[in-house]
């Protein structure tokens with residue numbers, strides 16, 4: 001019997017089915033579980049109340065990231081509730097025997113940065129975390145998706161989840177990316193094309209020359225924002241770029257095991273002739289650096305574009321959404337994006353706070369300075385990224401330019417700690433969400449790439465990085 | 470978990486698309502270690518002034534809708550962050566059912582885990598229910614999970630829901646307990662996996 005051609009997604013899915021119920025719901029085995037302080041306390045509490053244990057503590061890795069201060073860490077956390085949440089996680093990992101990177105551990109960082117960095121994330125795995133940007137790990141050809149707290153508890157107790165298979169979508173970006181255009185621009189352009197609900201119910205596989213040419217950092221940026229297109233997971237087939245990145249990482253397989261694993265990983269890519277429920281093809285040459293104007297990641301235009309006019313929208317619901325967004329963002333229809341001045345720059349988040357992102361920022365900045373009146377912060381994705389950037393001289397370039405160089409964490413991506421926008425402040429941000437209030441009450445967020453954020457920091461306005469590079 | 474069978478209640482109209490979980494429960498309220506008590510922060514930034522005073526225009530502040538147990542919204546409800554605090558906050562406020570043309574996946578799944586029933590209907594039916602809830606706030610809407618029907622006056626809209634989810638909701642079943650009935654299968658899978666993929 002010859003097997004019919006399968007997609008990468010189908011291969012991972014079928015190798016993890018423990019049991020299939022009659023209606024198609026599957027008990028799916030979960031290989032790796034990442035845990036952070038915000039979405040886990042109620043799950044551990046549930047275990048305790050039911051007298052359950054963690055089934056596979058060794059498949060679980062915990063870190064604090066959302067709540068931790070990115071300034072001085074020699075003192076306890078000042079905000080009571082944040083401190084209690086961190087202390088609760090510390091008590092839970094002790095009680096249940098889970099490996100944990102605490103606030104003063106060099107390996108601490110954003111959960112989706114540290115998993116890959118440690119070699120905890122590997123191709124062909126199922127990976128979950130109580131966080132929607134778990135899609136990031138799909139860059140390795142792993143099926144990785146965010147779950148709610150009840151599911152966190154379910155995975156802790158059973159190492160499985162109850163799920164039905166998703167639909168499959170392939171997005172192919174043909175040809176090489178033009179100069180000055182990055183993975184972030186590619187994914188923003190994709191979300192602009194499919195809309196924030198376009199991927200609902202799907203797992204997206206990214207393919208094509210422009211995707212294959214990306215580094216692991218770039219691939220993580222793309223998969224990270226799959227959820228902004230409504231898809232729970234994004235995938236990129238593993239290849240030599242992937243294997244090179246993994247080799248030698250602390251938790252990655254070693255020696256003979258590594259060779260065996262690579263041989264298996266090479267069988268994972270989608271077979272020729274496999275079919276997808278939906279196919280989308282874009283041309284890389286059509287993509288320019290992108291920037292958002294509104295309060296949804298789909299509200300995106302090329303930097304050469306203008307703020308849209310709600311009057312051009314026929315659907316009343318959509319028109320109201322645009323009007324509301326323009327009002328919130330303090331923007332007028334027809335304004336050129338490059339005429340928009342900014343107050344703050346945030347370089348960070350699980351989308352763009354890896355070493356390559358910081359290199360790119362330093363390259364654009366060079367010997368220039370942050371514009372006067374602009375506050376620009378850099379929050380490395382992990383302690384190890386921070387140390388490497390310091391070693392490579394990136395930190396020095398950025399500090400000389402006037403950037404605030406901080407400790408790792410989620411920081412102003414969501415403003416749960418003290419890093420927030422003030423009402424009315426406008427921010428050029430390398431993060432992933434421009435929702436109302438996301439970066440601070442009444443704060444205004446423009447999403448863009450690290451290179452574009454660097455350009456905005458230098459000029460004090462949204463700027464086409466290709467013009468100043 | 471409370472079973473969900475038939476709910477007849479006031480329905481509050483929220484005619485917005487892409488209501489995200491940051492709106493439903495902003496991050497400053499995620500620093501809790503409990504599941505309860507979030508109802509007073511539900512839709513906080515839309516519901517209250519910075520001073521803490523209620524915004525009289527927001528639907529859940531209007532006398533007719535203060536006791537709403539059903540929420541009617543537009544496309545892509547619950548998008549964004551995976552925070553289960555969103556259904557917890559809705560539930561704690563008293564909302565057991567959201568009716569919308571479409572839901573974001575994670576929010577949709579999270580609702581079931583909390584005994585809540587997200588009902589998906591064609592957009593034009595949702596807009597009809599929205600209009601009705603706006604014009605006749607005192608006339609309750611019925612969500613009947615047994616019959617898989619939404620009824621409001623002479624409007625009767627059938628809906629479908631995944632049979633497994635429906636079974637769990639109707640009987641108030643807890644997923645973990647169900648899965649642990651297959652513990653033998655999980656152990657067998659783990660043994661097989663160890664042989665096939667020893668590096669894991």
Ligand code: SF4
Pocket residue numbers: 065066110111112131133349350351409410413414431432
């Ligand atoms: S950096 Fe932002 S998006 Fe990423 S995990 Fe932290 S809060 Fe979530």
